[in-house]
Amino acid sequence: MIDVTLHLAPVTVRVRSPFATVRRHLETFYPDALHGSGKARHFIDFDIHITHGTGWRRWLRPQARFFLDHAEPFLPLPATQAAPLFEWGLNWCLASRPLGYLVMHAAVVARDDDALVMPGAPGAGKSTLCAALTFIDQWRLLSDELAILAPECGTLQPNPRPISLKNESIDIVSRFPGTRLGRRYTDTRKGTISHAAPPATSHSAAARQARCRWVIFPRFVPGSAPRSEEIGRAEAFARIAEQSFNRDRMGETGFHALCEMLDKARCFDIAYDSTDTALAMVRSITGR
Amino acid sequence: MQSSACKRLVATLKTPTQAAALDLAAWSELVANARAANLAGLLAERLAAADVAIPPEAARHLDAVRQLSRRQALSVRWEVHGLQRALCRLGIPLVLLKGAAYAVSDHPVGRGRLFGDIDILVPHDALGDVELRLMVAGWASAKTSPYDQRYYRTWMHELPPMVNVRRGTVLDVHHTILPLTSRHSPDAGTIIREASTLPGLPAVRIPRPEHLLIHSIVHLLHEGELHNGLRDLFDIDGLLRAGASEADFWPRVVEASRTLDVVAPVAFGLHLARHLLDSPIPPPVLEDLLNAAGGPASRLLTMLYTTAMRPENEAAESAAAALARFAIYVRAHWLRMPPYLLLRHLAHKSIVRLKKDEPAADGRA
Numbered sequence: 001m002i003d004v005t006l007h008l009a010p011v012t013v014r015v016r017s018p019f020a021t022v023r024r025h026l027e028t029f030y031p032d033a034l035h036g037s038g039k040a041r042h043f044i045d046f047d048i049h050i051t052h053g054t055g056w057r058r059w060l061r062p063q064a065r066f067f068l069d070h071a072e073p074f075l076p077l078p079a080t081q082a083a084p085l086f087e088w089g090l091n092w093c094l095a096s097r098p099l100g101y102l103v104m105h106a107a108v109v110a111r112d113d114d115a116l117v118m119p120g121a122p123g124a125g126k127s128t129l130c131a132a133l134t135f136i137d138q139w140r141l142l143s144d145e146l147a148i149l150a151p152e153c154g155t156l157q158p159n160p161r162p163i164s165l166k167n168e169s170i171d172i173v174s175r176f177p178g179t180r181l182g183r184r185y186t187d188t189r190k191g192t193i194s195h196a197a198p199p200a201t202s203h204s205a206a207a208r209q210a211r212c213r214w215v216i217f218p219r220f221v222p223g224s225a226p227r228s229e230e231i232g233r234a235e236a237f238a239r240i241a242e243q244s245f246n247r248d249r250m251g252e253t254g255f256h257a258l259c260e261m262l263d264k265a266r267c268f269d270i271a272y273d274s275t276d277t278a279l280a281m282v283r284s285i286t287g288r
Numbered sequence: 289m290q291s292s293a294c295k296r297l298v299a300t301l302k303t304p305t306q307a308a309a310l311d312l313a314a315w316s317e318l319v320a321n322a323r324a325a326n327l328a329g330l331l332a333e334r335l336a337a338a339d340v341a342i343p344p345e346a347a348r349h350l351d352a353v354r355q356l357s358r359r360q361a362l363s364v365r366w367e368v369h370g371l372q373r374a375l376c377r378l379g380i381p382l383v384l385l386k387g388a389a390y391a392v393s394d395h396p397v398g399r400g401r402l403f404g405d406i407d408i409l410v411p412h413d414a415l416g417d418v419e420l421r422l423m424v425a426g427w428a429s430a431k432t433s434p435y436d437q438r439y440y441r442t443w444m445h446e447l448p449p450m451v452n453v454r455r456g457t458v459l460d461v462h463h464t465i466l467p468l469t470s471r472h473s474p475d476a477g478t479i480i481r482e483a484s485t486l487p488g489l490p491a492v493r494i495p496r497p498e499h500l501l502i503h504s505i506v507h508l509l510h511e512g513e514l515h516n517g518l519r520d521l522f523d524i525d526g527l528l529r530a531g532a533s534e535a536d537f538w539p540r541v542v543e544a545s546r547t548l549d550v551v552a553p554v555a556f557g558l559h560l561a562r563h564l565l566d567s568p569i570p571p572p573v574l575e576d577l578l579n580a581a582g583g584p585a586s587r588l589l590t591m592l593y594t595t596a597m598r599p600e601n602e603a604a605e606s607a608a609a610a611l612a613r614f615a616i617y618v619r620a621h622w623l624r625m626p627p628y629l630l631l632r633h634l635a636h637k638s639i640v641r642l643k644k645d646e647p648a649a650d651g652r653a
Contacts, residue, residue, distance in 0.1 A: 012345075043316040043345035047601075069324055070604040098352035251359040 002026070005035045009206040010148065010157045011045040011099075013090065017082065019064065022050055025083035028182055029162045029197055046093045050082055068093055077188075084185050084193055087164060091145055094159065095245035101157065102254040105243040106147035108156055108210075109139035111288050115156050115210035117147050117265070118218050119243045125220030125278075128169040131196055132275045133282065135176035141202040142210060151250075151257035154264075155209035160202040162195035170194045172275065214286055215240065215267040218278065227271040228281045236267035291606075294518075294598045297321045298565065301331060301522065304338035315346040323349070324599035326519040329357040329400030353402070360403050361391040367406055367457055368392050368492060374425035375410075376491045378417050383409040383483045383493045385462065385503060386523075392486065393494045397526035401519075405449065405458035409476060409495075412463040419447060419461070426453050435636060443467060443625060465503050466510060466550075467624045474548035479503070497531040498540040505557030506550050512620025514613055517597045524557060525567045538573045545577065552581040559585040560593055592616055 002023045006013040008030065015026065026034055046068060053063030053076055062079035065072060066089040073092060077085050095103045106119040107130035116139070120126035126144070133139040141160050148157040162182065165173050173196055174181055180197040215236050237258060241247055247254050268285055272278040300307050300318060310318065322328040332350035335342060342350060368388060375382055383389075385407035390398030410418050431437055431448035440448040447461040464476040483493030495503065504527055508520040531537040545554040555577035561567035562574065578584055596603070596612035603609040621630050 041311075041313050043312045043343070044320070045345075045349070047320060069320055070601040071324075098349070098356045100348050100352040100355070249356055249359060251355070251362070253355060 005042050005044070006030055006033050007035065007042075008033050008161070009159060010101075011094070012042050013046045013048060013093075014042075014044045015048050015050070015086070017050040017086075018052065019050060019079070019082040021080075021083045022086055025086065025182065025195075029195060032203060045099070046090070046097070048086070048089060048093070050086055050089070052079070068097075081185055081188055083182075084164075084188060084195075087162065087195070090161070094146055094148065098246075098249065100151070102149040102151060102247065102250050102257045103245045104147040104149070104240060105145065105245065106240070107144045108142035108147045108158075109133045110142055110156075110158075110210035111139055111286070113208065113210045114213040114286075115142065116214045116216060116282070116286060117156070117212050117240075117261075118216050119147075119240045120145075121217075121219075121243075123220075124218055125169070126218055127163055127165055128172055128220070128275065129218050129278050129282075131163050131165065131169075131173045131176060131179070132279055134163070134199065134202070135173070135179055135196075136275075137279060137283070137288075138199075138201075139288075140205055140210075141198045149212075149257050149261055150209070151253050153209070154257065154260045155211055157209055158202070158206045160198045160206050162197055165194050165196055167191045167193075212261045212265045215262065215265050216282065216285065217267075217269045219269070219271045220273070220278075221271045222273050224271050224273050226273070226277045226281060227269075228285065229269045231267050231269050233262045233265075233267060236265075237262055291598065291602055293317050293321050294602060297325065297327065297331075297599065298518075301327065301334055302565070304331075304334045304340050307335060307340050307342075312343060312345065315343055319346050319349050320601060321599045323353070324601040326402060326516050327522060327599075328353040329402055330519075330522060331400075333400035354400060357400050357402050361398060363457075364388050364391040364403055364406060367455075367459075368489065370425065371406075371408065371459075372489050372491050374421050375418060378414060378421065378491075380411055380414045380418070380491070381480050381483065381493045382491045383480050383495055385409055385465075385495070386507070389494050389500060390523075392489075392492070395500075395527075396530050397523050401523075404516075405460055407460045407462060409462045409465070409480060411477070411480060415447065415461070415463050419450075422450060422459070422461070427451065427459055428453055430458065433640075435640075439633070443629065445470075465506055465548075470510065470624055472506075472549050472553070474506075474550055478544075478547055496540075496544075497527070497534065497537065498544045501527040501531055501541060502544055502548060502550060502554055506553050509553045509557055510620055510623055512617045512624075514596050514603075514616060515600060517593075518599065521561060521565060521597065524561050525565045528558075528561070528567055528569065532568065538570055542573060542577060546580070551577060555581040556585050556589065560590065563590060564594065564597060589619075 001018045003016045006015055049067040051065050053065060063076035064079045064082035064085050065076040066074060066085055106117050107126050108115055108117050109130060118126050118130065130144045134141045142156055142158040144163040146159055148159055150157055173179055178199060182195040184192055184194045186192045217239060241258060270281050272281060297318060322331040328350060332354040371382060384392055387401060387403040388406045390401065427450040429448045430451045437448055440446065445462055445464045445467050450459045465474050466472055479495050479499045483495045486492050486494060504520060504524050545551045558569050558574055562569050592612045592615050595608050596616055598609060
């Protein structure tokens with residue numbers, strides 16, 4: 001049984017779990033953020049408990065259940081997936097609990113304080129490209145899943161956590177320089193998944209916010225000729241708003257925050273069939 | 289309400305200035321408890337009104353909930369305009385209940401409150417037309433099993449919940465305020481007739497203050513599930529405080545309890561509000577109501593509610609709370625329907641649950 005506090009910009013999380021796999025996952029990916037003693041002295045944003053199923057389920061078809069403050073927001077998973085359940089659950093917490101941020105489904109990387117936001121349609125190769133930018137071109141990772149926009153200052157809040165890789169992209173990313181992958185989880189809802197640890201530099205700059213300069217909608221199309229097209233802000237607004245988890249709940253505040261974010265950004269639609277092509281296009285768009 | 293954390297939540301809601309003395313761990317617990325009790329918005333509003341300095345870690349949660357509740361109040365108004373459009377041709381009054389009534393009439397109780405669904409009350413003989421019009425406007429029944437449909441239509445005080453196919457908002461259409469099978473038989477016509485109109489919404493009505501209070505109490509005591517028990521009790525406290533600003537409020541509460549045949553639940557509900565929240569109720573009023581209901585409030589029942597009425601996160605960890613909640617659940621069903629029907633209903637529900645292996649929480653009906 002572990003009971004730890006995780007200081008993980010922009011939140012502090014208490015995690016309790018009897019699963020050894022969850023403990024190993026936290027030790028592997030969050031060594032600097034981990035602190036003992038779950039509850040004392042800190043303000044806890046999310047109180048997370050990942051635990052066994054009850055009754056016969058504990059032995060016959062073992063489950064991992066996710067609790068946030070004693071409420072169970074989604075269905076249990078097989079016990080072997082307890083660690084990925086933590087990552088998914090934490091994403092859900094950040095996207096669902098009112099914290100004053102506009103949260104979008106997008107990868108975010110930055111150079112200095114200039115951020116590149118890549119909204120994610122599933123299967124578009126967002127995580128692979130995000131990992132390539134992080135490990136090959138040394139962009140700073142803010143998040144590979146969640147763009148967290150603070151409306152009052154219009155900046156993106158880093159949340160550097162393991163990059164979640166699916167299926168073929170696991171092997172591709174494992175060949176990038178300096179990657180460190182965790183174990184593979186087969187037969188999940190999303191196929192085989194594995195996590196890549198962000199570089200230490202991304203962790204150490206976790207308090208440094210960034211401003212959106214570019215929005216790129218990436219699309220991996222096998223065998224296609226590379227294509228890069230600048231698109232209007234209105235179109236980008238409509239497309240990125242669709243990827244927002246809490247736009248409706250954020251109301252006018254969220255609307256204005258997104259407008260302001262796009263006002264300062266150039267937006268592009270790119271299609272590519274290899275990581276190298278994609279990196280070259282991002283370099284020419286951002287000039288970095 | 290026996291744990292220190294729960295007591296602190298209630299005490300802070302009543303006297304917000306005492307929060308100034310809390311350390312960060314205590315703030316953490318306070319916010320978590322308030323959220324679990326669905327009272328975070330009220331806490332945020334009361335702390336702000338009292339000008340209490342809140343540490344930034346806690347403030348962002350409370351500010352965000354406040355923002356969400358304002359946003360929800362807007363959405364509810366918007367939905368009510370949609371209902372007005374959908375039902376205006378019927379020429380019937382459309383009475384808002386609970387959260388929707390508080391939000392649309394700018395009642396102080398609505399401040400910081402979060403909404404689950406929208407409750408409306410319509411005349412019983414218009415029910416068929418109402419349902420049809422709502423379906424045309426995009427509302428569909430959320431309960432698909434024939435048993436659930438029959439359960440609601442034959443025995444309950446409302447149609448099966450309707451869900452808007454585009455927006456996912458849930459609408460409860462009531463034709464009276466208690467199940468048809470209940471021991472009490474309030475005449476909803478009184479509430480509908482006496483409800484007041486709103487500017488710009490010709491079909492929409494807001495119940496009289498005493499009816500809002502009485503409905504809130506009856507709802508809490510007959511619902512049987514206490515997920516929002518403490519929140520509902522604070523609603524009751526807010527309603528009676530706001531109502532008492534009218535000179536003849538308390539005589540009207542007594543009178544309306546008699547007219548609606550709900551003296552006993554109203555007496556007990558007021559007793560509970562005074563017992564747990566020190567709500568200001570004139571002692572002679574409470575005494576009269578309790579006497580009319582047949583004597584002093586049951587000690588056992590008071591104890592059960594005192595044990596059960598706490599934020600969800602704590603209730604989940606307390607065996608005593610679980611037991612008290614089960615007792616209240618059974619009692620509420622006992623009040624809702626005669627014994628043979630209760631047995632039949634519970635048997636049916638447990639068989640369905642076994643077959644589907646569904647968690648008990650889903651079997652709300």
